[in-house]
Amino acid sequence: MIINLFDLEKKFTKKLPKDIEGYYSSGARDEVTLKRNRSIFNEYELLPRLLRDVSKIDLKTTILGLKVDSPILIAPVAMQQMAHEEGESGTAKAAKNSNTIMTHSTISNRSIHEIGPLHDKLFFQLYFSKDRDFTSQMLQDCKALGYKAIVFTVDAPRLGTRERDERNSFKMPDNLRLGNFVGTKFENFDKMEEHSGSSMNLHSDNLFDPSLTFEVIPWIKEKSGLPVLVKGILRPDDATQALNYGADGIVISNHGGRQLDTAVPTLRQIEPIRNTVGYEPLIIVDGGIRRGTDILKCIALGADAVQIGRPLLWGLQYKGQKGVELVLEILKQELIETMILSGCKNLNEITRDLVVKV
Numbered sequence: 001m002i003i004n005l006f007d008l009e010k011k012f013t014k015k016l017p018k019d020i021e022g023y024y025s026s027g028a029r030d031e032v033t034l035k036r037n038r039s040i041f042n043e044y045e046l047l048p049r050l051l052r053d054v055s056k057i058d059l060k061t062t063i064l065g066l067k068v069d070s071p072i073l074i075a076p077v078a079m080q081q082m083a084h085e086e087g088e089s090g091t092a093k094a095a096k097n098s099n100t101i102m103t104h105s106t107i108s109n110r111s112i113h114e115i116g117p118l119h120d121k122l123f124f125q126l127y128f129s130k131d132r133d134f135t136s137q138m139l140q141d142c143k144a145l146g147y148k149a150i151v152f153t154v155d156a157p158r159l160g161t162r163e164r165d166e167r168n169s170f171k172m173p174d175n176l177r178l179g180n181f182v183g184t185k186f187e188n189f190d191k192m193e194e195h196s197g198s199s200m201n202l203h204s205d206n207l208f209d210p211s212l213t214f215e216v217i218p219w220i221k222e223k224s225g226l227p228v229l230v231k232g233i234l235r236p237d238d239a240t241q242a243l244n245y246g247a248d249g250i251v252i253s254n255h256g257g258r259q260l261d262t263a264v265p266t267l268r269q270i271e272p273i274r275n276t277v278g279y280e281p282l283i284i285v286d287g288g289i290r291r292g293t294d295i296l297k298c299i300a301l302g303a304d305a306v307q308i309g310r311p312l313l314w315g316l317q318y319k320g321q322k323g324v325e326l327v328l329e330i331l332k333q334e335l336i337e338t339m340i341l342s343g344c345k346n347l348n349e350i351t352r353d354l355v356v357k358v
């Protein structure tokens with residue numbers, strides 16, 4: 001029986017081959033941050049308001065001018081066809097049916113040309129290649145294909161080591177492709193040489209430019225002609241810098257614990273970042289969000305919206321598009337329940353006083 005997201009996670013873990021499950025589920029090194037992203041939610045408790053007429057609940061919000069049915073968005077997650085043949089198209093169609101935003105990863109199996117036409121609320125997640133012409137072309141294509149924003153991931157000047165991938169010599173199955181690289185000089189970059197350990201390191205050497213600084217933000221805005229969100233922010237001063245360089249919002253994230261192990265869990269950083277940047281800027285947060293109560297806590301502490309990473313894979317593996325829709329619906333229903341029981345009719349009523357730090 002499937003009641004919550006963990007029921008789907010259990011099915012997922014049993015069903016997939018060990019190396020693929022390991023790639024999707026693992027965190028960097030000792031996986032301390034991976035675990036802390038979740039355990040920290042128990043360090044914040046709810047202080048509900050009562051007798052507030054909660055007969056009608058409204059989850060709607062607007063993100064960068066896009067009206068969505070709930071503050072639950074879909075994070076960029078690489079290589080989704082390893083979970084289900086539909087891959088990113090199942091996720092995009094689920095996002096459309098659920099009227100929410102999906103961010104499409106650079107390292108996807110299905111290309112922007114395939115996914116772009118499927119939904120009118122798509123963001124594109126950028127891994128900034130050392131080859132600026134390649135990056136520039138991809139950004140221009142995103143605009144032409146109707147993507148609404150660029151999510152610039154900044155917590156990956158190199159790949160964090162996921163030791164499970166090293167032990168399993170993880171490699172994307174040969175029958176799959178990285179859609180955005182087909183027909184480019186990066187087409188075969190994961191097959192270039194014999195190597196031991198995880199193939200992801202080869203991707204990272206080719207794709208990531210460790211010399212980048214905040215100054216590249218205006219370049220991305222100019223080339224894409226789109227709003228830019230900076231993903232991977234954990235510090236208030238970095239949030240301020242990103243906004244000063246023209247970012248249109250930030251995503252508080254530690255990459256689901258996959259980059260710098262022992263980095264702070266994201267929930268803790270929402271309030272200090274919101275207090276520093278002020279009321280106005282868009283703040284999205286991800287990392288370990290699995291329950292309606294988690295979402296309410298993030299919003300109470302200052303986030304405008306949350307996004308989910310691994311749970312979309314659990315849904316996708318279970319039933320493709322329908323499975324992703326199920327994940328979004330479970331979270332929505334849990335959020336509605338949490339709001340009713342906490343005395344909130346709409347997202348504006350989710351205020352800081354509803355959460356107490358243990």
Ligand SMILES: Cc1cc2nc3c(=O)[nH]c(=O)nc-3n(C[C@H](O)[C@H](O)[C@H](O)COP(=O)(O)O)c2cc1C
Nearest residue numbers: 024075076077078105153255256286287288309310
């Ligand atoms: C298998 C996997 C692949 C990911 N691929 C990307 C990616 O391509 N680009 C990116 O910015 N973040 C990527 N992320 C990080 C997610 O966008 C997100 O920050 C994280 O998964 C949120 O935590 P959660 O999985 O606990 O919900 C990936 C995460 C996972 C689990």
